[in-house]
Amino acid sequence: MLVVEPGAPETPAVEPGLLDDSAAVPEAARGRRGAGLGRRIWFATWPKVAAIAIGLFLWQLVVWSGWKPEYVLPGPAKVFAELGDLIADGTVGEAISITMRRAAVGFALALAVGIVVGSIVASSKIVRSAVGSLITGIQTMPSIVWFPLAILLFQISEQAIMFVVALGAAPSIANGLITGVDHVNPLLLRAGRAMGARGFTAYRHVVLPASLPSFVGGLKQGWAFAWRSLMAGELLVIIAGEPSVGSLLQNYRNLNNAAGLMAMMIVILFIGIVVDTLCFGTLDRWVRRRYGLLGD
Amino acid sequence: MTVIRLSGVNKTFGSGRGAVTALRDLELEVAAGEFVCLIGASGCGKSTILNLVAGLDDPSTGTIEVDGRTALMFQEAALFPWLTVAANVELPMRLAGVPKAERRARTEQLLGAVHLDGFARKRPHQLSGGMRQRGALARAFAQDAEILLMDEPFGALDAMTRDVLHTELEDLVRQRGLTVVFVTHNVREAARLGDRIIVLSPRPGRVTATFDVEITRPRRIDSPEVSSLAATVTEQLREEALAHARR
Numbered sequence: 001m002l003v004v005e006p007g008a009p010e011t012p013a014v015e016p017g018l019l020d021d022s023a024a025v026p027e028a029a030r031g032r033r034g035a036g037l038g039r040r041i042w043f044a045t046w047p048k049v050a051a052i053a054i055g056l057f058l059w060q061l062v063v064w065s066g067w068k069p070e071y072v073l074p075g076p077a078k079v080f081a082e083l084g085d086l087i088a089d090g091t092v093g094e095a096i097s098i099t100m101r102r103a104a105v106g107f108a109l110a111l112a113v114g115i116v117v118g119s120i121v122a123s124s125k126i127v128r129s130a131v132g133s134l135i136t137g138i139q140t141m142p143s144i145v146w147f148p149l150a151i152l153l154f155q156i157s158e159q160a161i162m163f164v165v166a167l168g169a170a171p172s173i174a175n176g177l178i179t180g181v182d183h184v185n186p187l188l189l190r191a192g193r194a195m196g197a198r199g200f201t202a203y204r205h206v207v208l209p210a211s212l213p214s215f216v217g218g219l220k221q222g223w224a225f226a227w228r229s230l231m232a233g234e235l236l237v238i239i240a241g242e243p244s245v246g247s248l249l250q251n252y253r254n255l256n257n258a259a260g261l262m263a264m265m266i267v268i269l270f271i272g273i274v275v276d277t278l279c280f281g282t283l284d285r286w287v288r289r290r291y292g293l294l295g296d
Numbered sequence: 297m298t299v300i301r302l303s304g305v306n307k308t309f310g311s312g313r314g315a316v317t318a319l320r321d322l323e324l325e326v327a328a329g330e331f332v333c334l335i336g337a338s339g340c341g342k343s344t345i346l347n348l349v350a351g352l353d354d355p356s357t358g359t360i361e362v363d364g365r366t367a368l369m370f371q372e373a374a375l376f377p378w379l380t381v382a383a384n385v386e387l388p389m390r391l392a393g394v395p396k397a398e399r400r401a402r403t404e405q406l407l408g409a410v411h412l413d414g415f416a417r418k419r420p421h422q423l424s425g426g427m428r429q430r431g432a433l434a435r436a437f438a439q440d441a442e443i444l445l446m447d448e449p450f451g452a453l454d455a456m457t458r459d460v461l462h463t464e465l466e467d468l469v470r471q472r473g474l475t476v477v478f479v480t481h482n483v484r485e486a487a488r489l490g491d492r493i494i495v496l497s498p499r500p501g502r503v504t505a506t507f508d509v510e511i512t513r514p515r516r517i518d519s520p521e522v523s524s525l526a527a528t529v530t531e532q533l534r535e536e537a538l539a540h541a542r543r
Contacts, residue, residue, distance in 0.1 A: 187374045194350055194368035195388040195439050205387065209378045291377045292421025 074259045083263035091248070092267055099234065099245040100271070102158070106165030107226050113166055114173025114222065121174065122181035132178075139171035143229035147236050158242075161233035168229030169222035176218015180211025216287050220280040227272055245271070298363075299443060299475050300326040300349055305358035307344055318344045320500035322358070328442075331469065331476045333490035335483060335529065337537055341501030342479040346445045349477065364442035364475070367435075371448040373428035375420040381431050382407065382416035388439040406434040409468060426457035433465070437472070444469065446478045450485070459517060462488055466513065483533070487525040488517040495529065497536050505532050 056076045063075040070078075086092045121128050121135065146164045154160040184207050192206035234246020243251075245268060252260035288294045307319040318341040326332050334342050347353040348360055350368045367388075375384045382403050389399045407413050410430040420428055429449055436444060450458040466489065469476055480486050486493045487509060495505040507529060511521045 185374075187370060187372060188376060190352065191368070191370070191374035191376075193352055194366075195435070196391050201391060205391070206376070209376065212378065290419065292419060293377075 071256070072258055074262065078259050079262045079266070082259035083266060086260065086263055091243070092263075095243055095245045095248050095264075096267065096271065098242055099230065102161060102165070102234075102244070103226060103230055103275075106162045106230060107169055107223065109162060109166040110169035110173055110222055110226060111219075113170040114218070115177060117170065118174035118177030119181075122178045128178075135171045135174055135178075138167065139175065139225075143168035143225065144232045144236075146229075147233065150233075151237065156237050156239060158239065160237050161230065164233050165226050165229045169226035172222035172225055173215075173218045176215045176221065177211060179218070180214030181207055183214065184210040213284075213287050213291055213293060216280075216284050220276070220284055223275060223280055227275070231268060297328045298325050299328045300324070300363075300477070301359075301361040302345070302348070302355075303359050305348065305355045305360060307341065307348065307353075308356045317500040319355075320502050322502060324494070324503065326475060326477060328475055329473055331478065331489060331491045333486035333493045334477065334479045334496060335481060335486045335493055335533070336496035336501065337498045337533070337540075338481065340496040340498040342496060343447050344501070346447050346477065346479060349443070350445055362443065365440060366443045366445055367437070367439040367441035369429075369432050369436050369444070369446045369449045371451045373420065373425075373432040375428060375431050375435065377420055380417050380419055381412060381423070384420065384431060385434045385438050388435060392440070402438065403434075406437050409437070410434045410464070424457075425453050426461060429453065429461060430464075433468070437468070441474075443475045443477070446476065448480055449478075451480070451482070458485070462517065463514070465489070483526045483529045484517050484522060487511070487522045487529065488515055493525075493529055495532050495536065498540050504536060505529075 060075050063070065063073060067073070074082075083092070117131075117135070121132055143164050146167055147160070150160040150163045154163060188206055188210055189202065192202050197205050231246050234244045235250050238247045238250060245264060249261060249264040249268070252258075252264060285294070302322050302324040305319055305322040305324075306317070309316045309318055322341075322345070324345070334345065336342055344353070346368060348355055349362055350366045351362070352368075375381070376387070379387065385403045385406055386399050389402065394402070404413070404416070407416055410433050412427060412430050412434065415423060415427065415431075420431065423431065432449070450461055453461065462485070468474075478486070478489060490509050493507040493509060494503055495507075496502065497504045507525065509525065511519075511525065515522055
């Protein structure tokens, strides 16, 4: 979902009407922007900080209530101390590097498969009627049900994880592309045809750029699926000598190290948020802003 | 010299019981350098005629001869939102294989001609409706067309902006010696701009009246001559509509 935050940086809109007037508008807007930067950061940050504080407090309340013994459900202080130790001794860094390498390779694989399948389905009516709904079907399948087959095919190996990650993300990416191609404004196609863009040229200069926002939306969703598949995979397919984020999580459960387990969960949450909002969110907003889809 | 000739043109969309006859036995000739306004109620096949002349669609029967390249403009500017204004104007030249340096120079000159210098690096959504249509006009000129086909290009603009654009369009068309087929449902606009006004009947579209506009240029949309002609054309359209409603 896209929300335009109040006071987010705006491209100065050009006033309709006289040309001379419109030149003055960006000037005024620039002045307002410079003064409001500190305020804007504060307004963007404090609700998040407050939410985290409330969340931690509720967690602490549950611990204080004595619902579960502390060795099963440790409080925030203990978990963050453990997290600090794990970061300091390099455990977290190594785990993140293994996991993110897998995520990157798996996502790249999904990207290749998604683009190829998506463009074939988008451009051929026959292929679409044959496999169009199958793509959505695969997308709705929980990726974890692929693991038994993946393990049979690839044993307990990196390939088994990649297979499921790619399968998890590729349908979303393909669907994003297909939806984008389907929903190209017909007027733009007509405009393109009228100036001589037909066939491949129309594809290259009109259809592909026009479908970019939807494609980026597909990437964002694909990432969410890839990340879930990867975590499921790392919990199930544990490869010796590869202490990934998921295998550490499983490991701490086996060792009854509740603080370590929860510390790793925080790491997983953190990676998810960072990649989703910073990478894909930024990309998405950038594309939409360029295309004038943010309504500013 | 005739540059556009439609003879015995029929156009039917769909087939069987759902078929709609958009144009019936249409005869239309446009001379080089002429500014022709097509006017009629919605559904009279005005846009279909432009599509046929532009070669975006084929007639069901009849022949269409067009001597010269055409450029098409719509009610919406239909500039590509992912390109800057300059890149939009440059695109037809890119497609035509014009070398880069020449493209740049011509884009600058065209943007100047439509008073969009200084907005080259803006994106279409950052411009007002009138400016977007100026951009679309520059893009149409970039196609090196001799014939400009305009489908209610100023229909979505406010009266002031439209008035300014009428004058600019008139000047640019004269400078470039273009032939224009201008579709509108605004009678005054037709009387303001056209050398000839062609009235079409709705469903199926046929030519029911032609008015040669003798009013000397420059014209003003609120001048008595334009108003009086507009009243005459409106009367004709009203009769059309009533006849169509009684049928």
